Amino acid sequence: MVVSWGLVLRVALVQAAWSAGVGQVRYSVPEEAKAGTVVGRLAQDLGLEAGDAEWRRLRLVSQGRGSSVEVSGASGALVVSSRLDREELCGKSAPCALRLEVLVERPLRVFHVELEVTDINDNAPIFPAARKNLSVSENSPPGSRFPLEGASDADVGANAQLSYTLSPSEYFGLEVKSKDENKISILLVLKISVDRETVPVHRLVLTASDGGRPSLSGTMELVISVLDANDNGPQFNQSVYKVQLPENAAAGTVFLQVTATDNDEGINRELYYSFSDTISAKVKDLFIIDRNSGEIRTAGELDFEDVQSYDLEIDSTDKGTPPLSGHCSVVLEVLDVNDNAPEVWVTSLSVPVSEDAPPGTVVALLSVSDRDSGANGRVRCAVWPSSPFGLVSRFAGSYSLVLREALDRERVWEYEVEVRAEDGGSPPLRATRGVRVPVSDVNDNAPSFLQAVYTVLARENNAAGAELARVWARDPDEAGNGRVSYSLWEGGVGGASPSVGRRAASSYVSVDAESGRVWAVQPLDYEEVQVLQFEVRAVDAGDPPLCGNATVQVFVVDENDNAPALLPSSVGGGWGGSSVEASSGSLWAWASWGAPAGQVVAKIRAVDADSGYNAWLRYEVWEPRGKGPFRVGLYSGEVTTARALEEADGPRQRLVIVVRDHGEPSRSATATLSVSLVEGGESSSSSSGSSSSSSSGVRPSWGAEVGAASASGASATNVWLVVAICAVSSLFLLALVLYGASRWAPRAAVLSGPGPATLVCASEVGSWSYSQRQSRSLCVAEGAGKSDLMVFSPNFPPPPGPAAKETQPEPPALLDTESLIMLIENVPENRFSFPEKVFDFDEQTGDCTGTA
Incomplete structure (x- = not known):
């Protein structure tokens, strides 16, 4: 149409x-x-x-x-x-x-x-068959009804509302009535008795018309045969049977037995049951009816999700001739059971998720459904793990996977999220769907060094290009955000010589941008710089880049590369005195005959530009060897009489004094001292002349002692002997007073940084060490004071000799911030001054004693 x-x-x-x-x-x-x-x-x-x-x-x-x-x-x-x-x-x-x-x-x-x-009216009503054969007994009374199978229309609503008409006939009419709201019953009604001999076969046309506009229709031909005898058909005790059966009923389950009766007798009363021809072959495959007993059982599996109810037409037919049939309907309602697990689909996925994504970011869209109905089809969803993701229900069956908490790629770089769905059945059925959510990196971590301060030991005179240290910074970000490059940030140079001035750290060291290795640009000189302090900056390649800093302290370890140098010497008083020519290293002094043992004749003064052991000097008489009339202090450099001088010693004594340091190997300088032996008066006048001519070298603290009287005068008279004894006693007392005054005289201030200080003083084979956290400067009142700084580890051996310089040094070990610092001072008078303590050194025993 x-x-x-x-x-x-x-x-x-x-x-x-x-x-x-x-x-x-x-x-x-x-x-x-x-x-x-x-x-x-x-x-x-x-x-x-x-x-x-x-x-x-x-x-x-x-x-x-x-x-x-x-x-x-x-x-x-x-x-x-x-x-x-x-x-x-x-x-x-x-x-x-x-x-x-x-x-x-x-x-x-x-x-x-x-x-x-x-819906549109595009489907015409269709009967199950184009022709329907019916048998009507000739003795059927008027008003007998014969059920007819109605037509079906695939449309819905008014387009599927069917009306039936029968072609005109004086014997038959049509009766249509509703069985329920969705099904109607079509009956062929016998108006008057039929006579087979008059009309053996009646041919009628049944027309079904729908309610569409325009209306569509379908027809079925009814072929009605008139039969004799057997004029009572079977009758069911119910016209409609209603049964409920769960969908999980096993095949072979008996759910109903129908019963019909026939008022005839004999063979006309014998009945058998069958499904009506109106039932489709698919439905017949699901059910079996017992031909004799009328039991109906399942033959296949039922599925509520496919068909919720079945309308089974049952026929009961007798064995008469012709056979008569009775009809009934069985309405089977299929009950739902929880036999379908929920289904979860990911309809959209936005990955990877940036680690700086804010909470509430939608990661994925999910669709959830369950084919069951009622409580069995109500689905609850949850996400595992519960952090940092969550589910938000948009409407029925639709969820959003959203971010609940901030992410950190350095802690978790990928999440395996599992969406769990559970229905409301008993027992409940569950389903899961995994979602892989990778986290993308942002540059949120600055490079960080393992140590805030790196302390390094480096020997002076190291080769240019030698590796001093290696620093390393960690950046947990990935790719460019975690790729670190190193650079030198200019810092100060500590402990530099005043003549050198302040130089940039880049003139001494450089940093490899990739490895973080610290190289020496030029050889280091301890006499020029003792401490290099600079910062190394680590910068990542992120956008924007982040950076971190570390401080590197390079302590230069002194090598014995400077020989001792002689200084102008002071003149002794009383019986002796001295003078020096610094350019030639020749010194001269005088002493009086009769000078007692221990009398200071001269003082050899030397200084070493090195530090520590390398600057610790010792004095030895090289010539004359053996037991001479003079000796020199091992560490003081004072030349004193070893015994009383006699005329037999001659008018002049020549001493060759060697000044050595304690380096390995040691370096030395030689001083030649000429000592003239004179009478007491000449000694006094010479001493006065020398004092006036070289007043800058006179040391008032070294008091003069009473000179001895001439040997001949002392032996001549006792008077001179008594006078001499009194004079010696007076001068001795005067010397004690002057010594006490010099001992307790105010000294120059000692400049030092904060923190406690301790001094350990040992013998020649030992060491002087000054332990503190910061370097200290020491000033003395007299003489050329010098601060020597030496840094070493507690287990670090003394600096090696020249043999160690011939090979490329290994990168020095890194120390912690608490390093040991040795401070050695070459101070006259065998005395070392530290904050709040004064220490005296015994040159014979090498011991050090102190008073508060």
């Missing part, structure tokens, strides 16, 4: 208003609409601006039956893409509503669209 498509293709917009609560748009479209038919202005109804649909990637999430429509990319309209057949999509279900999911990806949002496919 031709349909007016101009009227059918009108799109009925049921509801296009956007609801903020549910986010749902409803449209309707007639079935059989042509491809390209506009269903609705989807983009406009969703609140999108004109032209935004394609840019914001408005698309339809395909879900099987919704593939017959699509979203136009340019206009954002919902259009028909292929043939829509309501009967194919929904069968007899009414209304036929398709649930569609529409996705907007920029930003990510999901909407629910319901599309109703309306």
Whole structure:
């Protein structure tokens, strides 16, 4: 039948208003609409601006039956893409509503669209067969009714409301009545008795017409044969049987037994049961009826999700001639059981997720469904682990996987998220869906060094290009964000000589940008610089870059590369004195005959530019060897009489004194001292002349002692002897007073940094060490004071000799911030001054004693 498509293709917009609560748009479209038919202005109804649909990637999430429509990319309209057949999509279900999911990806949002496919009258009523054969006994009384099978119409609503008409007949009429609201009963009614001899066969046409406009119809031919005898048919005790059976009933389960009776006798009373011919072959495969007993059992598996109820037509036929039949209906309701687990689909996934993504970021869209009904079909969803993700329900069956907490890629770089669905059945059924969520890196970690301060020992005179230390910074970020480069940040140079001035650290060291190795640019000279302190900066390659700093302290270890140098010597008083020519190293002094043992004749003064052991000097008489009249202090350099001088010693003594340091190997300088032996008076006048001519070298603290009287005068008279003894006693007392005054005289201030200080003083083979956290300077009142700084580890051996310089040194070990510092001072008078303590040194024993 031709349909007016101009009227059918009108799109009925049921509801296009956007609801903020549910986010749902409803449209309707007639079935059989042509491809390209506009269903609705989807983009406009969703609140999108004109032209935004394609840019914001408005698309339809395909879900099987919704593939017959699509979203136009340019206009954002919902259009028909292929043939829509309501009967194919929904069968007899009414209304036929398709649930569609529409996705907007920029930003990510999901909407629910319901599309109703309306029915058109495109299906005519169809009878199960084109011809129906009936038998009517000639003795059937008027009013007898014979059930007929009705027609079926695939349409719904008014288009499926059928009316029946029978071709005109004086013997038969048609009676139509409703069995229930969805089923009608069609009966052929005998108006008057039939006579086989008059009309043996009646041919009638049954017409079924639907309620569509225009109406469609179908026909079935009724061939009615008139039979003799057996004029009572079987009768069931119920016309309709209603039974309930769970869908998980095992095959072979008996669920009903029907019973019919026949008032005839003999063979006409014998009955057998069968399914009516109106039942489809598919239904007959699911059920079995016992031909003799009327028991009905299952032959296959039932599925509530496919068919919720079955209408079985049962016939009871006797064995008469002709046979008569009775009819009844069995309505079997299938009960749902929880035999379908939930299903979870990931409809959209936005990965990887940046570790700085804010909470609430949508990671994935999920769709959940369960084919069961009622409580068995109600699904609860949860996500595991519960942190840092969560589920948000948008509407029924749709969830969003969102970020609940901040991410940290350095702690967890990838998540395996499991979405768990559970229905409300008993026992409940569960389903899971895994979602892999990688985390992308951002530059949120600055490089960090293992140590804030690196302390390094480096020997002076090291080769240029020698490796001093290696620093390393860790950056837990990945790729460029974690790639670290190193650079030297200019810092100060500590302990530099005043003549050198302050130089940049880059003139001494350089840092490899990739490895963090610290190299020496030039050989280090302890006499020029004792401490190098600079910062190394580590910068990653992120955007923006982050950086970290570490301080490197390079303590230069002294090598014995300077020989002792002689200084002008002071003159002794009383019996002796001295003078020196610094340029030639020749010294001269005088002493009086009769000078007692221990009398200071001269003082050899020398200084070494090195530090520590390398600057610790010792004095030895090289010539004359053996026991001479003079000796020199091992560490003081004072030349004293070893015994009383006699005329037999001659008028002049020549001494060769060697000054050595304690380095390995040691370096030395030689001083030649000429000592003239004179009478007491000459000694005094010479001493006075020398004192006046070289007053800058006179040491008042070294008091003069009473000179001895001439040997001949002392032996001549006792008077001179008494005078001499008194004079010696007086001078001795005077010397004691002067010594005490010099001992307790105020000294120059000692400059030092904060922190306690301790001094350990040992013998020649030992060491003097000054332990503190910061370097200290020492000032003395007299003489050329010198601060010597030496840094070494507690287990670090003394600096090696020249042999160690011939090879490339190994990179020195890094020390902790508490290093040991040796401070050695070459101070006259065998005395060392430290804060709050004064120490005296015994040159004979090498011991050190102190007083507070």
